[in-house]
Amino acid sequence: MKAITITEFGSAEVLQVTEVPDITATANEVLIEVKASGINRSDVLQRQGNYAAPNNTTNQIPGLEVAGVIVACGPEVTQWKKGDKVCALLPGGGYAQFVTVKEGQCLPIPEGLTYIEAAGLPETVFTVWSNIFERGQLHPKETLLVHGGSSGIGVTAIQIAHAFGSRVITTVGNEEKANHCYALGADLCINYKTQDFESLLQEEGVDVILDMIGGTYFQKNLNILNEDGRLIHINAAEGSDVTLAIWQLMIKRLTVTGSTLRGRDYDYKKQLATAVHTHVWPLLVNGTFKPIIYKVFPYTDVVAAHQCMEQSNHIGKLILTWE
Structure with missing residues (x-):
């Protein structure tokens, strides 16, 4: 099968399409024929x-x-x-025509979503739910600040927190990104290049x-947190x-x-998938939350895709397709 491999650590050009051995599903694994792969900042760091x-x-x-x-x-x-049509959270190996993953890390693709849209969900949604809602215990009517509101994580956090009744503030790099975040439900966008979020939020917290x-x-984060505030x-x-x-x-x-x-264990990821399916998937079904796709690249253009990620001009997710 074809896969994109890191031939050595370095710039985007080290990514190459190669032939690798076929894989098979064992035990509680499923074998997925990949239609689309999500690109994340962590992929760049790994490269x-x-x-x-x-x-x-x-x-x-x-x-x-x-x-x-x-x-299979x-x-x-x-x-x-x-x-079955699914999207899945992986520990790695997603830039390939086929992947194996344990069944508990898969979720059904909601009706009406394309493979491209679904490929941008698992990493961001799992991260947002586990950190903001489980670890951070965000409640309705509380205020959430998301740094980097136009990132894949950011656009996901804004929509889900807004849907659950929280006030959402975010930092962005320009007016275009701010306008997109407002459209997704942000209550206030702060341009970190021209404004100081600490000064603006010191009073309200x-x-x-x-x-x-x-x-x-x-x-700065510690200074603007209200009493009993949570920084994640x-x-x-x-x-x-840092100094604390x-x-x-x-x-x-x-x-x-x-x-x-x-690096979390399978039992945790399986539990997290269940929570995401229970709490977030209904928002996808009714249209309250939607994947934001910035650009789609064929897998043969993976170098350009990583270069786009590193330029940080995108709003939402970057996706590779295998069709």
Whole structure:
């Protein structure tokens, strides 16, 4: 089968379409013929050598989410059958014509969604639900601040939090991105290039912050959190070494936490898939939440796709197609 492999760590040009051995489903795995693969920032980090795949994962093939058709099931599979259309969260290997994944990490493609739209769901939705709603315990009428509102994570967080009745604030890099975020349900967009989010939000405060930046944002985030506020980190693009004033946490009863999803065990991912199916999938069915696709690339143009990701001009998801 064809797959896109990382031939060495480096720029986008190290990604090459190659022939790799065929794979088969065993035990509780399903074999998916991939129609579309989602592209994520973590794929770029892996390509650069900064985000190692978990043990026992196809390390040289990136890709954490796909959509396609099940073409075979392992002998222990009970949830799915051949011909089912699914999207799936993967530990890696998603840039390929076929993938295997444990059945509990798959979800049905909602009626009316294309493979392209579905391929952009698993990584972002699982990340948003596990961090904002489970770890961050965001409640209706509370205020959420999402840094990077036009990213795949950002557009997902804005829509879901808005649907559940929270006030949503986000930081963006330009007016075009702000307008898109407003259209998705954001209540306030702050241009981080021309405005200081700390000064603007100091008085009203926020309850939950989803941060991908770290660095100098860390202290600013703590300063604007309300009492009992929660700060959740899912990346540290500006730097991971920060100084923490413990008294500030104690006085305001703040929670500072974070997580990565890729290395979590199967039982957790299966539980998370169930929660996402219960709480988020109905929003897709009724149209309250929709995947935002910025651009679609054929798999042969993966270099251009990664270059587009690195330019950070996109709004929503970038997708590879295999048809």
